Amino acid sequence: MNNDFSGFTLTINPGYYTDIKNIKTAYAKGLAKIPPDYPVGTNWMNAGVHELGHVAHGVIAKYKSNYQYAWQAQLDWKDRTTTTRIVNDAWKNVKKDYPKGTSIKTAQLGISKYAAEGGFDETVAEAFSDVFSNGVKARPLSREIVRIIKELLK
Helix, strand or coil: CCCCCCCCCCCCCCCCCCCHHHHHHHHHHHHHCCCCCCCCCCCCCHHHHHHHHHHHHHHHHHHHCCCCCHHHHHHHHHHCHHHHHHHHHHHHHHHHHCCCCCCHHHHHHHHCHHHHHCCHHHHHHHHHHHHHHHHHHCCHHHHHHHHHHHHHCC
16 A cells, blocks of 8 residues: 555644633533533544544545546545445344434434534534444444454555
8 A cells, every 4th residue: 555645634723722611611511411412432633533534534535546647536535436335234234233214314313413513524423422432332433434444444
């Protein structure tokens, strides 16, 4: 694999990340919501792990999708081609681990509200956060998403 990671940026919202006390307070409020905004079992430091989930998507799109042109990888990022495939494949593999009739949206909501409402790219990023903090206790969909990503990055 080519190790050129130029063009990958980890963006931190300066309006949110200027004061640790504010970050901790906002994150705690998000966790207290029903459903929680973030995966249960995580904390304010997981925001960076979440962003690394986006970087993994970018690496897969750029290096593992066999696109001939850079613009194709950029389009993949924007239209969520890779993350849609990853989440749908993960769901097919773990659907049996959920109660009969559970929808993929409900499984995403089990990860976090943001995973369910932000699109499949956010589901991938929230799965990273869930698995990082909760390990084997992470939601089945999260664990399977991370497993698939590890396979794709080999």
